[in-house]
Amino acid sequence: DAGVIQSPRHEVTEMGQEVTLRCKPISGHDYLFWYRQTMMRGLELLIYFNNNVPIDDSGMPEDRFSAKMPNASFSTLKIQPSEPRDSAVYFCASSPGTSGEYPYNEQFFGPGTRLTVL
Amino acid sequence: GNSVTQMEGPVTLSEEAFLTINCTYTATGYPSLFWYVQYPGEGLQLLLKATKADDKGSNKGFEATYRKETTSFHLEKGSVQVSDSAVYFCALYTGGFKTIFGAGTRLFVKA
Secondary structure, X not given: OOXXXXXXXXXXXXXXXXXXXXXXXXXXXXXXXXXXXXOOOEXXXXXXXXXXXXXXXXXXXXXXXXXXXXXXXXXXXXEOOOOHHHOEEEEEEEEOXXXXXXXXXXXEEXXXXXXEEO | OOEEEEOOOOEEEEOOOOEEEOEEEEOOOOOEEEEEEEOOOOOEEEEEEXXXXXXXXXXXXXXXXXXXXXXXXXXXXXXXXXXHOEEEEEEEEOOOOOOEEOOOEEEEEEO
């Protein structure tokens, strides 16, 4: 299995521009998570999906952030308009949930997208 | 609420030194406990886990014991290598599909 795939790996944009981050979870995983990592705030859960449905978006910082999962193999996190304080590494993770071989919600992380907003 | 507290870093050690990274937790019920590791430029990956009191998780020479009486899950390794340089996250799971991560502890190992 290729693991969780994220694109792009690096994104540099200017303040006010729209940014779209993409994620392909591991096939068969029912849960998908978006995290943000910064030095100041550590690892923050932004939103997670179960079977393509958003379950908890309480970590989404502002209305400028939105996430979608149109099908089981693809999710996007969009920031519009972007601001310099959005600069961070954004991780997507997927999980098979709590059944079978991984009953403890083990999360499998992608390599992350490093976003820089100038 | 549920939370995880781990020692602040960075921790700097010489190769072959003994490592301890402290982790304590607050949780209702009976959580499962984890250590995740993040190597430079990569995402987090599960290092080891323990699902009930007195369980010992181990992997790649690392160990951690689930201590319910002290609500702790300290990570240890007897002899660290340069390749162990990474950020280590303690985490807990109590159900509901939301894993609680600690702030992370950065480890530097010098040759």
